Amino acid sequence: MPDQPLLQPFDLGALRLPNRVVMAPLTRARATNPGLLPTELHAAYYAQRATAGLIVSEGVWVSERAVAFPHVPGLFTEEQTVAWRRVTGLVRALGGRIVAQLWHAGSASPGEMTGAEIAGFVKEYATAAARARRAGFDGVEIAANGVYPLARFLNARLNSRTDAYGPDGGRPLLDVVDAVCGAWDDGTRRVGVRLSPYWSRHDDPRAGEAYPWMPDEAALSRYDEVVTALSGRPLAYLHLRGPAPLSGPDEAAFARYRRLYDGPLIANHGFGRESGNALVRAGTADAVSYARHFIANPDLVTRLALGHDLAAGDPALHYEGGARGYVDHPAWTPAPLPLAG
């Protein structure tokens, strides 16, 4: 039995993970334009990382209207669906599992949307989930984090509605969850939700006044309600991005949701080998996701297992396009052995 909790298997809903090292979603802006298709580079990138207990794909657009940045792949045309099959097929052939992160970054503002528009917005997620299934993904993750529409509805500074879609009560996120679970209708748990209750200006200083430097208790208790409501849904997991790790990951922040959510919990933000193992050992999370470490360490699981040093990536290449900084990070190799004789 491996001595690291991160290396123990875990049943995450319908998915049996051989280890608890999850690859967090990473937008890398390498899709074709036009078309927003994943390419052979995507196939290589995800194939290199197939030893992860679970891969959460980069955010993929659920619809044409969801698109906000160039070169981010979609999951709303037949061509995109077919192109993703190449990626999911390879990951599966290599023994891995991959879920699609469903992303909407449209400019829709909570205050301006009619009930019919919100219903249409919800439906876009369900349609994309059905496509994800046909594209061979093992499940989907609903991205409700950051500064994007689903999270904006939960932000009292940005949502002044007084109807059912006000900042309390968790809608339309819960509507999206129900619609997506309905679209993946095989009775298994294959839908995850990603939340970032602690999203603040530390994460994106451009977010401005709508996001304080630390979320206040009112904002956090609104998320408590959402998490409690999610607890009753047939989800595979809850994926929590914790506070900015100013001095290491904040265990208490994850413990808060561990008490409220009755299902598998994946923790994220600033973890390394020791802190990830400690969180799982303490029972505060079932798995830990790594984003930046997976960029420069395609063999992250092996490196954690063997205690090897981790390589550092170059942030200038995050969204640069092309192979550099994307598929050219080597797996760990020993220092050259001295020549005999």
Ligand SMILES: Cc1cc2nc3c(=O)[nH]c(=O)nc-3n(C[C@H](O)[C@H](O)[C@H](O)COP(=O)(O)O)c2cc1C
């Ligand atoms: C280049 C880059 C792209 C990212 N893209 C996404 C994304 O598509 N969806 C998402 O939910 N989070 C995204 N994130 C956030 C990461 O998943 C993660 O929450 C963050 O990097 C903290 O984890 P880490 O400390 O392990 O890097 C991105 C982060 C980086 C650095």
